[in-house]
Amino acid sequence: MAGKSRKGGSSLWPMKASHALLMQGVALLIGGLVIAWFAQNAASNLARRSMQLDFGFLGSPAGFSMPFQILSFGPTDTYFMALVTAFANTLLVSAMGVITATVVGLGLGVMRLSHNWLLSTVSGAIVELVRNTPQLLQIVFWYVGVLQVLPQARQSLSFGDVAFLNIRGLFLPAPIGGPWSSVLLIAFFLSLALAPLARRYLPLHPRRSSLLWLVPPLLLIALAFSLKGWSLPALKGFNFAGGMVLPPELVALWAGLSLYTAAFVAEIVRASVEAIGKGQVEAANSLGLSSWLTLRLVVLPQALRLMIPQLTNQYLNLIKSSSLGAAIAYPEIVQIFAGTVLNQSGRAIEVMVIVMGVFLIINLAASAALAQLNERVALKER
Amino acid sequence: MTKARRTLLKTLALFAGSVLVSASAMAQSIPAPGPTVEAIKKRGELNCGVDAGIPGFAFQDASGAWKGFDVDYCKALAAAVLGDPAKVKYVGTTAKVRFTVLQSGEIDVLVRDSTLTFARDIDLGLTEVAVNFYAGQGFMVRKSLGVNSAAELNGATMCMLTGATLELNIADFARSKGTTINSLLFEKSEEAFAAAESGRCDGYSDDTGSLAAARSTMKVPDDWVILPDVISKEPLGLHTRDGDYRWSDIVFWVDAGLKTAEEFGITKENVDEKKSSSDPFVRRLLGLEGDFGKKLGLDNEAFYRAIKSVGNYGQIYDAYFGPKALGLPRGINNLWNQGGLHYPLPFR
Numbered sequence: 001m002a003g004k005s006r007k008g009g010s011s012l013w014p015m016k017a018s019h020a021l022l023m024q025g026v027a028l029l030i031g032g033l034v035i036a037w038f039a040q041n042a043a044s045n046l047a048r049r050s051m052q053l054d055f056g057f058l059g060s061p062a063g064f065s066m067p068f069q070i071l072s073f074g075p076t077d078t079y080f081m082a083l084v085t086a087f088a089n090t091l092l093v094s095a096m097g098v099i100t101a102t103v104v105g106l107g108l109g110v111m112r113l114s115h116n117w118l119l120s121t122v123s124g125a126i127v128e129l130v131r132n133t134p135q136l137l138q139i140v141f142w143y144v145g146v147l148q149v150l151p152q153a154r155q156s157l158s159f160g161d162v163a164f165l166n167i168r169g170l171f172l173p174a175p176i177g178g179p180w181s182s183v184l185l186i187a188f189f190l191s192l193a194l195a196p197l198a199r200r201y202l203p204l205h206p207r208r209s210s211l212l213w214l215v216p217p218l219l220l221i222a223l224a225f226s227l228k229g230w231s232l233p234a235l236k237g238f239n240f241a242g243g244m245v246l247p248p249e250l251v252a253l254w255a256g257l258s259l260y261t262a263a264f265v266a267e268i269v270r271a272s273v274e275a276i277g278k279g280q281v282e283a284a285n286s287l288g289l290s291s292w293l294t295l296r297l298v299v300l301p302q303a304l305r306l307m308i309p310q311l312t313n314q315y316l317n318l319i320k321s322s323s324l325g326a327a328i329a330y331p332e333i334v335q336i337f338a339g340t341v342l343n344q345s346g347r348a349i350e351v352m353v354i355v356m357g358v359f360l361i362i363n364l365a366a367s368a369a370l371a372q373l374n375e376r377v378a379l380k381e382r
Numbered sequence: 383m384t385k386a387r388r389t390l391l392k393t394l395a396l397f398a399g400s401v402l403v404s405a406s407a408m409a410q411s412i413p414a415p416g417p418t419v420e421a422i423k424k425r426g427e428l429n430c431g432v433d434a435g436i437p438g439f440a441f442q443d444a445s446g447a448w449k450g451f452d453v454d455y456c457k458a459l460a461a462a463v464l465g466d467p468a469k470v471k472y473v474g475t476t477a478k479v480r481f482t483v484l485q486s487g488e489i490d491v492l493v494r495d496s497t498l499t500f501a502r503d504i505d506l507g508l509t510e511v512a513v514n515f516y517a518g519q520g521f522m523v524r525k526s527l528g529v530n531s532a533a534e535l536n537g538a539t540m541c542m543l544t545g546a547t548l549e550l551n552i553a554d555f556a557r558s559k560g561t562t563i564n565s566l567l568f569e570k571s572e573e574a575f576a577a578a579e580s581g582r583c584d585g586y587s588d589d590t591g592s593l594a595a596a597r598s599t600m601k602v603p604d605d606w607v608i609l610p611d612v613i614s615k616e617p618l619g620l621h622t623r624d625g626d627y628r629w630s631d632i633v634f635w636v637d638a639g640l641k642t643a644e645e646f647g648i649t650k651e652n653v654d655e656k657k658s659s660s661d662p663f664v665r666r667l668l669g670l671e672g673d674f675g676k677k678l679g680l681d682n683e684a685f686y687r688a689i690k691s692v693g694n695y696g697q698i699y700d701a702y703f704g705p706k707a708l709g710l711p712r713g714i715n716n717l718w719n720q721g722g723l724h725y726p727l728p729f730r
Contacts, residue, residue, distance in 0.1 A: 064549040075557055144576050152581045153581075236537065238527075238538045335567060343546065344501075345501075
């Protein structure tokens, strides 16, 4: 939207730069007035009911507990900690969903492009079925239709007496950390993140710098030795105690989110691959590359550029749809914070503002990260 | 940006000022029957907030007509204020929005199996008018578990609905006993019932009134048992907005009137005969003496019409929770002289 094209007279609505500035100012003013009007409305309504905007409730104890969390949270923690814990649960299922949706979607997309009739038909059927039914319905289906037919706690499927599967979830042995375990765990993740950066920026010989990749596995081995032991799940009272559990709510939401998004990802993959000129494939074939190598080395790298902006939309949708977990008792931010906390504290406006802010932050961050990736892979015109 | 911020600041200042003004206005008295009743009369309809659908309290039958214990309270209020129990617009509300709907003025009164609490009275700017149903949170578990009391539920998982304080009560109870009970929160009862039925949870938790309703919807109700323990006090009742105490007075006394009617044996059927009674309380309630209706800004027949249209408190209870309906024993919901807690203030 540079001024240049405007002056050329080819623009839809030719105007001088000063006029354009004026129009933008007017638009900004109208926008500002609308927002001010909303604020005034909310403020006067609040005043009429003698209520004030107050975020102080975040410091009071929550009193309730959550059935599943990756951070530790108990009834004596504050509402703020409830927010953080529910936020972590939302992030967990979103991250799991984005990864599986990408992998499954890529698989389905490539399958659909295949010349093998069976593969492409199966993929097409899955994509159309999943894409054309409501997502909430699918999540409830996974939860009620698939996972609730699992056996009761006392008739669990046992895997070598260390892992158990029943309607309450998948129970796995959990490591019991020693004094150094958490430090080593953090070091492991840091090394994973820093190794590529170090390889790029440290003045090392390529062959020597690839030795850096030995650091993470070494840390992992050290971590294994630092453990005190394993906590095994065992049937106790109503349910299994000990170990760790993958609850069916998480699995159902994960499956529902990833499969639904995977169907769209598959279509994006297919469209992007088909957008790559036929000549590219023919050139690769004439060089003697196999069809797999053609796909991997010639087509996919170019198609990736086209995919990223569309994938961004799908990922953002997936993150927002994680709030559907409220329907099947997954303790994510909408259920816990906009449900339980809102109801207990009665701070409807404050709670909704926080929840919207949180989603805005997650999505802006995700979209910024993908925009950066897009910039890196985009065709550099020189 | 700075402009918008300045406008916002101005708005906030304005808003602070109006808080002061409205606070001083609050001290003034309102002539009976108050602005809410004026609005209801002008509209010709009572906007009554009820539960969006739960057996017993408020539900729609096959023809779409609203029925239920709370619905009858709406009818009694409409009969008292407008003279016609049918002039009610029912607004089905979920647990999440019920108080916002009342605060915003969309409904005149909330009769929705809602617990009267400090926070709702003070923080939400509502008036806790009267208790029409004494409930308490309880548990329903499968008989096959062999559990006899809530104290044996250590480590159990309970399914329940979100939007109330069920999970808070359970956490409080477990903490006081030094045990843990996990709560799985569902948005809708269908999914919660399905999860309990399939064995994802060991049981289902809700207020005693709603538990009886939940049990009736299970595939085999006899497989389920409601544990005798009640872990919380849930006085369910009538909410109005702060600011119109005249309307709150009317709601309060209509509730008291329905209970007084039971106390003095006035029923839907015999209310006309009772007009010839010599008992001063009966005569005052039915508007033959004392101008009680008029003093509220209504007419003296107001309570007579309420009783005539829905019956007395005991009749309403029996119609929806009695042995022929959900079969929930009256227990503490009896009148005070029958061993219960309902103690209507005297009409004098």
